[in-house]
Amino acid sequence: MKLKFAAVAGLMLVAGAVSAQSNVTLYGIIDTGVAFYNHAAGGGTFVGLPTLTGEVPSRFGLKGVEDLGDGLKAVFTLENGFQPGTGSLNYGGRLFGRQANVGLSSSWGTVLLGRQNNMTFWSTINGDVLGPSIFSMAVFDSYLANARSDNAIGYMGTFSGVTVGATYSFGRDSSTAGGPAGTSCPGQVAGNYQACKQYTGLLGYDNQNFGITASYDQMRGNTGAAAPLTSSEYTDSRAIVNAYYKLPWGKIGGGWIHRNLDAAASSLRSDIYFLGVTYLPTVALALDFQALRYQVKSKSNATLLVGRATYSLSKRTAAYATLGWVGNSQAGAVPVAAGGSVITGQNQLGTMVGIQHRF
Numbered sequence: 001m002k003l004k005f006a007a008v009a010g011l012m013l014v015a016g017a018v019s020a021q022s023n024v025t026l027y028g029i030i031d032t033g034v035a036f037y038n039h040a041a042g043g044g045t046f047v048g049l050p051t052l053t054g055e056v057p058s059r060f061g062l063k064g065v066e067d068l069g070d071g072l073k074a075v076f077t078l079e080n081g082f083q084p085g086t087g088s089l090n091y092g093g094r095l096f097g098r099q100a101n102v103g104l105s106s107s108w109g110t111v112l113l114g115r116q117n118n119m120t121f122w123s124t125i126n127g128d129v130l131g132p133s134i135f136s137m138a139v140f141d142s143y144l145a146n147a148r149s150d151n152a153i154g155y156m157g158t159f160s161g162v163t164v165g166a167t168y169s170f171g172r173d174s175s176t177a178g179g180p181a182g183t184s185c186p187g188q189v190a191g192n193y194q195a196c197k198q199y200t201g202l203l204g205y206d207n208q209n210f211g212i213t214a215s216y217d218q219m220r221g222n223t224g225a226a227a228p229l230t231s232s233e234y235t236d237s238r239a240i241v242n243a244y245y246k247l248p249w250g251k252i253g254g255g256w257i258h259r260n261l262d263a264a265a266s267s268l269r270s271d272i273y274f275l276g277v278t279y280l281p282t283v284a285l286a287l288d289f290q291a292l293r294y295q296v297k298s299k300s301n302a303t304l305l306v307g308r309a310t311y312s313l314s315k316r317t318a319a320y321a322t323l324g325w326v327g328n329s330q331a332g333a334v335p336v337a338a339g340g341s342v343i344t345g346q347n348q349l350g351t352m353v354g355i356q357h358r359f
Contacts, residue, residue: 033050035337062077068104109156118167120238126253139337151187153169194220194233216239240258256273269296290306291303319356328347329345
């Protein structure tokens with residue numbers, strides 16, 4: 001009897017181990033190079049390593065999945081962003097400034113808790129051929145390359161090609177560091193439920209060659225937060241519509257982003273229009289071209305033209321060169337490079353040559 005009991009107990013332990021299989025993956029991207037642009041603020045030119053991004057931002061992370069049985073899985077992601085030039089942390093100096101979340105996933109979708117990419121991040125993934133590059137739409141609106149929410153509950157699911165998603169943040173940005181990655185608006189304030197709240201939503205459709213996505217994002221401010229959202233009555237909203245079409249030789253993508261900032265004297269209305277193409281002449285070479293137009297109602301406008309060539313040296317390593325030009329109106333002050341500067345009203349030319357390694 002004792003032997004039988006031991007055998008049954010052993011089988012139960014083995015069965016439990018099989019039904020709860022798990023794995024953890026370490027991954028990352030190191031991307032940097034040398035950038036140049038003219039007409040920098042104060043005059044002169046800039047030559048050096050960029051501080052924010054190259055072709056894409058550098059990062060490393062841990063991603064885990066545990067099979068709980070019956071199609072249910074536990075998932076988590078811890079993702080760090082850093083600056084290769086100095087080794088310092090980006091995203092407001094946070095250890096896991098890009099993502100820090102845990103949740104459950106199954107055929108009905110994925111639910112996440114924690115700091116996570118919100119629906120504004122996911123809405124432009126396919127339509128924007130440049131992504132969060134040094135010369136990209138992020139020079140018009142830095143939030144677009146930092147669309148993440150702290151203290152958030154998120155859901156995303158895809159059913160027969162239709163994707164639905166939403167996030168709700170009890171306090172959208174807890175970091176005290178300045179800039180787009182940290183606006184010191186933690187929320188979760190007793191007595192002021194609206195303080196620093198944020199919600200985003202997404203609806204999209206994708207088939208083998210075509211896709212279209214729409215999203216909406218609204219965030220609130222609070223006393224002590226970075227300007228201009230210094231009150232819980234102030235809101236910053238973005239509506240995005242974009243689409244793409246795949247072709248035998250590449251892809252065409254474009255869209256429209258409307259922003260409505262309601263913050264007393266700092267209020268503004270702006271629109272970004274973008275159209276791009278990716279051309280794949282060979283398996284190893286990708287050529288990206290994009291034209292973008294930025295209009296701030298009754299204030300200024302700017303046009304950005306970008307070309308980029310990426311050559312894959314291996315499955316994990318690529319070299320690239322990118323060229324950008326921005327034309328500003330008289331009151332415009334949009335730099336050609338993310339994190340850069342420009343003399344108000346001046347046009348600006350920029351270029352970067354870099355290398356990227358994925359692991």
